[in-house]
Amino acid sequence: MQALTFIDNTLASIGRSALGLCASVGRIIMFAALTIAHLFRPPFYFREFAQQLLTIGYFSLPVVGLTALFTGGALALQIYSGGARFNAEAVVPSVVAIAMVRELGPVLGGLMVAGRVSSSIAAELGTMRVTEQIDALTTLSTNPMKYLVVPRVLAATLAMPVLAFIGDVIGIMGGFLVGTQRLDFNASTYINNTVDFLEVGDVTSGLVKAAAFGFIVALMGCYHGYNSGRGAQGVGKATTNAVVSASVLILAANYILTEVFFTS
């Protein structure tokens, strides 16, 4: 009897969690659809958009740049030592370039921006929710979705590919520095190998991925902040949820986009 009750409770708990997850996914999809619908309907808040472009894009440059620089350097060392096992040390420039541009630039850049931007958006909007500033916007005839959410989502979607591109260049430079200073590569050979093996498709696929990650980062920050619970605890939870969900969704979206781009 006790065993049956235990099984019953366990199944009920799993069921509740599954239903909760479905409800959350549904709410996020509705929020995303509403955001996209507001993107194309006036009024447009250009000033807020420009401000977010600066906050999300420009101020994320140091973190993305440093991440890319160290990743490119470490990648060169790893590929060199791995390649040495089958006499393929020469592939370092091309593999660093391809890995940075296709995968590591957008993904690591996206994750770093998720940590910086999702959390800050969620905390800002969460505080605005708790202090009734979002209600105040509504009473002042301003749609909070248009004024708060659309500029952030649009700015992140457009800024992220630029950040990823800069990250790609810095990452390849990191590989170049390690390759030429530590691994005795000839500088011009390194650059030639990088340029010769890199295709336009590698770069564009990475930039499209970055745009998708930018959308995810801002959407998660906005969703969790906009629907934040009460008090400091509510805002704290919203911030954590924003970063965690943005990071997981970036990795999941990365797999799906990689399937789309490279398996056909």
Added chain:
Amino acid sequence: MITLQNVKKSFGPNHVLRGVDLDIAKGESMVIIGGSGTGKSVALKCVLGLITPDSGKITVNGADATKGDRDAFLAQFGMLFQGGALFDSLSVWQNVAFRLMRGKGKLSKSDARDLAIEKLRRVGLKADVADRFPAELSGGMQKRVGLARAIAAEPEIIFFDEPTTGLDPIMSGVINELIREIVVEMGATAMTITHDMSSVRAIADKVAMIHEGVVQWTGPVADMDTSGDPYLDQFINARAEGPIEAVR
């Protein structure tokens, strides 16, 4: 002017509004009183459309509050929030002029700033406050800025949500007087939520008491002390004993 008919609202198992009926005439100052968690703020937010009621009807100037042009509907209102709800990222004058710089008939930046400074003066603040940020102001000054923002577009209806909460008695008196003066001067219809009895006596033409999700008593402020309603008597005389159960 504002009518609530049998308005009900629940949050899960918590039935906050159980059928609120209320009439506020044009130009009248209605103050809604009641204990914490009795549904006063929910009723106010239902009128503004910030919360959708489960059932019942709300009309403003005869029009259904849930239908029609939302911007035009909200343009009739000004609201002073409990904590001020000033936008942290904007300066004081930008907060006050927020509505004036957007939508139909928006003003130029300099005109909006001039008008914001005029409204700030009206609520007793000097022009040098205009370029400061809300976080640099005291609680009383933030309330005044919130009041200036609420009246900036000269709305027909003004809502005040706990206008004196968190203020010292003298500042509460100042804010109460300001609210009364401004409402009379503008000829606006006012709906105030409070449990501060000094606010009630200073601001109200009529009083409605909400208890357990319904309007327990409503009438002119002059009749409040002689109503004979045991719930109202307990509340306005701040008695721990009575029909309203006080959790100790």
